[in-house]
Amino acid sequence: MKKSIITTAIALCVSVISVNALNSTPSITTDSSYEYFFKVNSFCVSIAKGDLDTVKKLIERGADVNERSNGMTPAMYAAKFNRVDILKLLIDEGANLKLRCTSKNYTAVKYAELHGAKDAAQLIKETLKKKKKK
Known part of the structure; x- marks a missing residue:
């Protein structure tokens, strides 16, 4: 018993x-907030990881350097994670550094400053100054 x-x-x-x-x-499949949170395209994931070779290949294959992923541009991801070499490539390929994030209204330089990415912030500021002089 x-x-x-x-x-x-x-x-x-x-x-x-x-x-x-x-x-x-x-x-994840039924809750729209989770779907939105996890939708980061492979281009921006490669930027966040710092995979310069993959970023170059994706640009060669036609990836848009200003296309938003989860509300942020590729330049914002590069700035946030202090990926200076990738950020230089994006700038050379025509990245618009003045675009703002759709959710927080931040620019790439603001993401760099918030995350302590001093090198990325400096590069963005210098690039914007050069473009302003032209």
């Missing part, structure tokens, strides 16, 4: 835990 009561109690606990786990797990 003791064994059957203990076995039943354990089975009940496991089933309750399983049901709670299923109910608390967010569903």
